[in-house]
Amino acid sequence: MISDRDLDLRLRESKRARALRLIVRPEGVELVLPRHVGESEARHFLDRHRVWAYQKLEDIRRRSGGLKPSCLPLTGGAFVPFQGVATELIVVEGVRRPLHRRLDGAFEIHLPGGAPEQEAVEIRHALYRWVAVWMRTEVSLLIDRFSPLEGLQPRQIRIKAMKTRWGSLGPKNDMNLNWLLAFTPPEVLAYVVIHEICHIRFRNHSKDYWDLVALHDPAWPERRSWLKQHGSALLARFG
Ligand SMILES: [Zn+2]
Numbered sequence: 001m002i003s004d005r006d007l008d009l010r011l012r013e014s015k016r017a018r019a020l021r022l023i024v025r026p027e028g029v030e031l032v033l034p035r036h037v038g039e040s041e042a043r044h045f046l047d048r049h050r051v052w053a054y055q056k057l058e059d060i061r062r063r064s065g066g067l068k069p070s071c072l073p074l075t076g077g078a079f080v081p082f083q084g085v086a087t088e089l090i091v092v093e094g095v096r097r098p099l100h101r102r103l104d105g106a107f108e109i110h111l112p113g114g115a116p117e118q119e120a121v122e123i124r125h126a127l128y129r130w131v132a133v134w135m136r137t138e139v140s141l142l143i144d145r146f147s148p149l150e151g152l153q154p155r156q157i158r159i160k161a162m163k164t165r166w167g168s169l170g171p172k173n174d175m176n177l178n179w180l181l182a183f184t185p186p187e188v189l190a191y192v193v194i195h196e197i198c199h200i201r202f203r204n205h206s207k208d209y210w211d212l213v214a215l216h217d218p219a220w221p222e223r224r225s226w227l228k229q230h231g232s233a234l235l236a237r238f239g
C-alpha cells in the first residue's frame with residue numbers, strides 16, 4: 001500500500017477549484033480540495049489515484065535528476081518535525097494570514113496563492129518567525145530550570161538560522177541557538193541549552209565540563225548522538 005508519506009502528500013484547500021485534483025511535482029503530490037468536498041470523498045478520490053500518482057512522482061523525480069524532497073525548499077502540506085513529531089503544515093488559499101498553530105496541533109497559514117517557489121520562501125519565513133517566538137519562551141523556561149543548579153545564567157538568548165551549529169556562547173555569555181532545534185525532540189533542545197549554560201563556567205570540552213553537563217542531564221551522550229545522526233538531514237532540509 002502506498003502511504004501519504006510515500007507521496008509526500010500535501011493538501012491545499014482552494015476556494016477557486018471546482019473539482020478534486022492531483023498535482024504531481026518533484027517535491028510531492030498535492031491534492032487540491034474545493035470547498036464543498038468532504039474528507040471521505042477526498043480520501044476516496046485519492047485512493048483511486050494513489051498508484052497513478054506514485055508512478056508519476058517517481059517518473060518526475062527521475063527526470064528532475066533524482067532530487068529528493070529533502071533537498072527541496074519547504075512547501076505547504078509537508079510534515080514539519082515539530083519537537084520531533086511529524087506535524088502537518090496546511091496552506092489555505094485566500095487572504096494572507098500569519099502562520100498559527102491550530103488546536104489539533106497542525107500549523108496553518110493563509111496565502112493568496114502563486115508560484116510554488118515563492119510560496120515555499122514565504123512559508124519558511126513564516127515558520128521561522130513563529131518558531132523564534134515559541135523558542136524564546138521555551139528556552140527561558142529551560143534556563144529557569146537548569147541555571148539555578150550552578151548559578152550559570154546567560155546574558156541573553158538569540159534564536160538564529162545557523163548553517164552548521166546548534167548553539168554557541170558569545171564572550172559576554174550571550175547564548176545563540178539554532179531555530180532548527182524546534183524540530184528536534186524536546187530533550188535534545190534541553191541538552192543544547194544545558195551545553196551552552198555549562199560553557200559559562202568552562203569554555204572548553206574538558207572532562208570537568210562534561211561532568212557539569214552530566215549533572216544537569218546524565219543522558220547527554222544520547223542527545224549528542226541524536227544530533228550526529230539526524231542533525232545534518234534537518235540542516236539540509238531547512239537550514
Ligand atoms: Zn561546546
